Amino acid sequence: KQEVTQIPAALSVPEGENLVLNCSFTDSAIYNLQWFRQDPGKGLTSLLLIQSSQREQTSGRLNASLDKSSGRSTLYIAASQPGDSATYLCAVLYGNNRLAFGKGNQVVVIP
Amino acid sequence: DTAVSQTPKYLVTQMGNDKSIKCEQNLGHDTMYWYKQDSKKFLKIMFSYNNKELIINETVPNRFSPKSPDKAHLNLHINSLELGDSAVYFCASSLSWRGTQETQYFGPGTRLLVL
Numbered sequence: 001k002q003e004v005t006q007i008p009a010a011l012s013v014p015e016g017e018n019l020v021l022n023c024s025f026t027d028s029a030i031y032n033l034q035w036f037r038q039d040p041g042k043g044l045t046s047l048l049l050i051q052s053s054q055r056e057q058t059s060g061r062l063n064a065s066l067d068k069s070s071g072r073s074t075l076y077i078a079a080s081q082p083g084d085s086a087t088y089l090c091a092v093l094y095g096n097n098r099l100a101f102g103k104g105n106q107v108v109v110i111p
Numbered sequence: 112d113t114a115v116s117q118t119p120k121y122l123v124t125q126m127g128n129d130k131s132i133k134c135e136q137n138l139g140h141d142t143m144y145w146y147k148q149d150s151k152k153f154l155k156i157m158f159s160y161n162n163k164e165l166i167i168n169e170t171v172p173n174r175f176s177p178k179s180p181d182k183a184h185l186n187l188h189i190n191s192l193e194l195g196d197s198a199v200y201f202c203a204s205s206l207s208w209r210g211t212q213e214t215q216y217f218g219p220g221t222r223l224l225v226l
Contacts, residue, residue: 031211043115043201043217044154051212089154097208098167099215101154 002027006090006102014110019077021105023090028071035064035075036089038104044089048075080109114138115218117202123224124192131188132221134202142166142208143185144215145177146201154201160185161208197225 003026013019023033032051036044048057048064050073056065061078077084087104094100115136124130136143144167145157159167163179174190189196202218 034214036217041220043219044203046214046216049212049214087152093211096167097159098156103151103153 002092002094002098002100004090004092004100004102006088006105008105009103010106010108012108012110013080015080015082017080019075019080019084019107019109021075021077021088021090021107023073023075023102025071025073025090025092025100027092027094028068029095030068031093031095033064033066033073034091034093034099035062035073036091038087038089047088080107082109082111085109115202115204115216117200117218117221119221120219121222121224123226125226126192126194128192129188129190130192130223131186132200132202132223134185134187134218136183136202136204136216138204138206138216140204140206140216141182142205143179143182144203144205145185145187146203146217148199148201148220150198158185158187159208166208192223192225194225197223199223 005024034049035047050057050066063076066073087106089104090102091099142161144159148154158177160179176188179185199220201220203215205215206213
């Protein structure tokens with residue numbers, strides 16, 4: 001069964017601290033892993049996409065790592081800002097072209 | 112310009128009614144999807160179309176019928192609405208069916224409440 005788990009479900013951090021969000025998946029036969037951001041009442045925005053052959057991807061203050069053998073990915077957000085407050089979703093693409101989502105990490109950055 | 116748009120944004124209706132949600136993408140993508148996000152925020156795929164052909168049909172009740180008149184549009188019709196259908200429905204698109212380097216672009220969602 002292709003399950004994706006995200007821990008913690010919710011967290012609050014003071015502005016300026018680094019954020020660490022964890023994602024684990026049960027089936028390691030993945031094509032890619034993606035991190036999305038979801039704001040309240042809005043759709044999903046893609047942040048980073050890591051191919052199964054890659055170990056990490058970086059975009060600005062965001063860095064995502066992938067350890068396929070252990071079924072884990074971590075999203076790091078450096079020097080968090082109040083504008084980073086949102087829900088972050090991890091999604092894994094499998095060969096049947098299904099994108100399996102975790103339930104998300106709900107983040108609040110306190111000014 | 113909105114890449115993936117959905118109408119309506121909010122839909123409140125009575126149990127037993129039939130309703131439709133429309134989705135359009137102006138990205139020139141071949142593949143479109145419908146997802147359901149339930150009250151626990153769990154996002155799950157329902158259907159996928161590639162060039163107007165049904166590719167993925169998850170275990171979804173027959174009351175849900177997707178229709179793709181062309182590859183830029185994927186509509187979702189729901190018959191005999193039930194309380195459990197209340198959720199946020201997201202439309203998404205991607206460049207192609209088998210692209211492993213492509214992300215999916217999501218619409219803003221349609222919030223359906225069945226009373």
